[in-house]
Amino acid sequence: MEEEMHTDAKIRAEIGTGCSPRGPGCSLRHFACEQNLLSRPDGSASFLQGDTSVLAGVYGPAEVKVSKEIFNKATLEVILRPKIGLPGVAEKSRERLIRNTCEAVVLGTLHPRTSITVVLQVVSNAGSLLACCLNAACMALVDAGVPMRALFCGVTCALDSDGTLVLDPTSKQEKEARAVLTFALDSVERKLLMSSTKGLYSDSELQQCLAAAQAASQHVFRFYRESLQRRYSKS
Amino acid sequence: MAEPVSVAAEYLAGSRARAARTVLGQVVLPGEELLLPEQEDAEGPGGAGERPLSLNAGARSRVRVVCGPGLRRCGDRLLVTKCGRLRHKEPGSGGGVYWVDSQQKRYVPVKGDHVIGIVTAKSGDIFKVDVGGSEPASLSYLSFEGATKRNRPNVQVGDLIYGQFVVANKDMEPEMVCIDSCGRANGMGVIGQDGLLFKVTLGLIRKLLAPDCEIIQEVGKLYPLEIVFGMNGRIWVKAKTIQQTLILANILEACEHMTSDQRKQIFSRLAES
Numbered sequence: 084m085e086e087e088m089h090t091d092a093k094i095r096a097e098i099g100t101g102c103s104p105r106g107p108g109c110s111l112r113h114f115a116c117e118q119n120l121l122s123r124p125d126g127s128a129s130f131l132q133g134d135t136s137v138l139a140g141v142y143g144p145a146e147v148k149v150s151k152e153i154f155n156k157a158t159l160e161v162i163l164r165p166k167i168g169l170p171g172v173a174e175k176s177r178e179r180l181i182r183n184t185c186e187a188v189v190l191g192t193l194h195p196r197t198s199i200t201v202v203l204q205v206v207s208n209a210g211s212l213l214a215c216c217l218n219a220a221c222m223a224l225v226d227a228g229v230p231m232r233a234l235f236c237g238v239t240c241a242l243d244s245d246g247t248l249v250l251d252p253t254s255k256q257e258k259e260a261r262a263v264l265t266f267a268l269d270s271v272e273r274k275l276l277m278s279s280t281k282g283l284y285s286d287s288e289l290q291q292c293l294a295a296a297q298a299a300s301q302h303v304f305r306f307y308r309e310s311l312q313r314r315y316s317k318s
Numbered sequence: 319m320a321e322p323v324s325v326a327a328e329y330l331a332g333s334r335a336r337a338a339r340t341v342l343g344q345v346v347l348p349g350e351e352l353l354l355p356e357q358e359d360a361e362g363p364g365g366a367g368e369r370p371l372s373l374n375a376g377a378r379s380r381v382r383v384v385c386g387p388g389l390r391r392c393g394d395r396l397l398v399t400k401c402g403r404l405r406h407k408e409p410g411s412g413g414g415v416y417w418v419d420s421q422q423k424r425y426v427p428v429k430g431d432h433v434i435g436i437v438t439a440k441s442g443d444i445f446k447v448d449v450g451g452s453e454p455a456s457l458s459y460l461s462f463e464g465a466t467k468r469n470r471p472n473v474q475v476g477d478l479i480y481g482q483f484v485v486a487n488k489d490m491e492p493e494m495v496c497i498d499s500c501g502r503a504n505g506m507g508v509i510g511q512d513g514l515l516f517k518v519t520l521g522l523i524r525k526l527l528a529p530d531c532e533i534i535q536e537v538g539k540l541y542p543l544e545i546v547f548g549m550n551g552r553i554w555v556k557a558k559t560i561q562q563t564l565i566l567a568n569i570l571e572a573c574e575h576m577t578s579d580q581r582k583q584i585f586s587r588l589a590e591s
Contacts, residue, residue: 119421125422125423125424126423143424143452144424144426144451144452145424145452146452146453147452190390190399193488194426194452194488195488195489196452196453197452198452225347225348225400225401227422227423227424228400228401228420228421228422228423228424230348230388230390230399230400231348231349231399231400232348232349232397232399233348233349234347234348234349269349270347270348270349271349307347308345308347311345311347311401312345315345315401315402315403315421316345
């Protein structure tokens with residue numbers, strides 16, 4: 084009888100499905116999200132974009148070491164673990180980008196002298212890793228109940244040699260592209276929170292990519308809304 | 319060319335503030351802005367010409383709306399900061415309280431909350447009590463019923479304490495006491511021997527402590543038991559035998575995810591055995 088109750092308890096995780104299937108031009112891969120799947124962290128989420136999958140856990144607001152405490156706001160820490168090997172410089176730089184995005188959105192002044200830690204584990208990497216990490220971090224922060232002033236999402240664009248824009252590229256498309264741009268956008272006015280770009284592109288192409296990312300972020304935010312509504316409808 | 323226009327219209331649609339009244343009971347996301355009833359009237363069409371002139375034309379009659387957990391005041395609107403269902407309670411006077419019912423595991427100390435803490439250290443005249451927040455709370459040895467400087471309470475490291483917060487804000491270390499404002503214990507103090515302490519989500523505690531909670535009434539009919547609920551997500555249970563205690567702990571933990579029919583089935587099966 085005890086086993087029955089435990090299996091019922093496991094059905095609390097939600098799986099949501101994303102938007103249209105991949106076609107030529109601008110469309111996102113299939114995405115899915117699961118919340119509250121880990122028992123130890125205060126909030127957790129797993130975000131899937133095509134074959135790229137990232138697991139995020141959030142602890143906070145929790146105790147902070149005196150050396151790291153900030154007197155008037157929360158100390159936000161992001162830890163990114165790659166799938167294989169030890170974390171290196173690339174992970175450090177991604178951690179910094181994700182941390183800056185989260186700090187812009189999380190209301191740290193409500194919890195001074197505490198720490199909010201986001202731990203991200205790459206489960207599989209098939210392109211658009213940074214965007215997937217951002218989405219997973221956002222869902223995990225919402226699951227943990229950390230106060231935020233808006234939601235945020237990550238969108239990746241790749242520009243190939245003839246200038247065609249591909250949203251949410253796979254690793255093969257990223258390798259062949261001449262520029263890969265990742266943007267973090269907020270949910271209130273689709274403002275740009277963070278941008279990380281690699282490669283060669285012109286000013287007008289940057290504006291085009293940003294506009295395409297803003298349009299695509301709508302799908303992501305709609306998906307967030309649907310998956311959160313589904314989660315709360317069960318209670 | 320039509321696409322950019324329709325896309326732009328969709329952006330604006332997402333960010334337009336909605337009236338709080340229309341969103342009651344629905345899931346709200348962080349970043350949404352809500353309009354209070356008095357602002358809707360001001361922005362509504364017409365009617366201004368027919369209102370009689372009042373002597374103090376400048377001042378509107380203000381209704382006092384309380385902003386509860388999950389909401390922040392942003393100008394004259396409410397900004398949602400947590401995801402959950404929007405709730406409203408209408409008291410006798412004033413505009414009522416709005417809050418967001420969210421599911422959370424982490425506790426943040428709030429003044430007046432009754433919580434179960436674990437004593438972690440004894441330093442001089444103060445006990446340090448772990449309440450599950452970001453800092454341990456401090457508890458003075460004089461905050462027990464009948465405690466004086468000569469007659470110290472018998473509290474050891476590792477004991478469970480049921481008390482309430484007198485000081486709990488973001489800037490100071492939380493302080494708790496085990497007496498009420500009249501100096502009586504009122505159920506607070508050191509929790510006795512045996513029993514089992516386990517952790518559940520904060521939403522479940524609020525559900526169990528709501529008036530007329532069916533779960534508690536049904537559980538009470540099963541076995542004689544002692545139970546203490548802490549608003550920090552901790553529950554202490556004690557029944558006659560260890561097996562009964564474990565069964566009760568499992569039921570309460572699972573209650574969160576069961577519908578009322580499944581629960582009734584389990585209770586009836588337990589009552590038979």
